[in-house]
Amino acid sequence: MKVQSLDLKAQYKSIKREVMSAINEVCDSQHMILGKNVTALEDELSTYAGASYGVGVASGTDAILLALMAFGVGPGDEVLTTSYTFFATAGSIARLGAKPVFVDIDPDTYNIDTNAMEAILKKRKGNRIKAIVPVHLYGQCADMRAIKILAKKYGLKVVEDAAQAIGASYHGAGAGSIGDAGCFSFYPSKNLGGFGDGGMVTTNNKKTAEKVKMLRMHGCKDRYHHRFVGIASRLDELQAAVLKVKLKYLTEWTESRIEKAATYNALFEKAGLAAIIKRPVVSEGNRHVYHQYVISASKRNGLKDHLLANGVGSAVYYPIPLHLQDCFVDLGYKKGDLPVSERAAKETLALPIYPELKRREQKYVVEQIAEFYSIR
Secondary structure, three states: OOEOOOOHHHHHHHHHHHHHHHHHHHHHHOOOEOOHHHHHHHHHHHHHHOOOEEEEEOOHHHHHHHHHHHOOOOOOOEEEEEOOOOOHHHHHHHHOOOEEEEEOEOOOOOOEOHHHHHHHHHHOOOOOEEEEEOEOHHHOOOOHHHHHHHHHHHOOEEEEEOOOOOOOEEOOEEOOOOOOEEEEEOOOOOOOOOOOOOEEEEEOOHHHHHHHHHHOEOOEEEOOEEOOOOOEOOOEHHHHHHHHHHHOOHHHHHHHHHHHHHHHHHHHHHOOOOOOOEOOOOOOOEEOOOOOEEEEOOOHHHHHHHHHHOOEOOEOOOOOOHHHOHHHHHHOOOOOOOHHHHHHHHHEEEEOOOOOOOHHHHHHHHHHHHHHOOOO
16 A cells, blocks of 8 residues: 655645636736735634734745844844754744754653753843744644743743644644744645745734734835835735635644544554554643644654555654754754754654545554554
């Protein structure tokens, strides 16, 4: 049996007619930049996330960059974030001339460890730390209650990296609506993915939203009148049209992902793998939307090779934590500094999960894992 890590064609087939109709309408209008689809998507998605305002931008990476720019992060500043995530989080900090300060992760959720964060803040009190960028990794929110308490205590801005967590919630509050700003990605593989790059900044602060709108347009509100030095980062009208179609189905797709995760959990129990495979741990009060279903296991690389040899796709996120990347060598981190992040990089594996995945395919995945560990 062949089980793909992700099958985007199955989703597209189910909504092809609606998507092509929306694309054709944009093509016929020839209004390609910041048109009615972008405006409508900004309203619809911010409402979906539980935020007051949304600003469509060119990518999830730019969403983080622009949010930090809006809060004045720049050369000499420091920003707390996790080392175990996609590069864009720390890369956006560094692009502004600021310094990422890496924090280790919780061993169960893989999200930023707030106790470790507090220890850094206490030790470096009075320094240049200006913001916190927690990542809601794999579809589950970080401990935002503790993060907001620390942010208030130390006068820091909170920019949620919610690229993997659209539709997730923390004690009833939507991802992207809890901090000072939220950042979403519409990269095709995301739970709400476009037909290319795209992103959005969400916020409950009108002034923040207005500043991000200006920054995405070279820092101007009125044409040729530049209040700030911004960038060109607008969500395409074509992407917004596609995303508007998909957003209608997102709740249904998310519920399906949650069901698939529960199926995996049950299959691992039935196969007697519970003591060998560490399954996703969901914190109390969190709604996990399973952008990825990530297990932790010994002999991870061997398991991945075995799955591939037997037709099962899987992926490693992320094999090298950010504090050990070549481009950050000047920050002075070394192996052993963030042990939980380093262990996760060696042991975690993402299994196939998407709304169209069939139970028999999941059963086959678990059977192959059992075979690798010789469980009958």
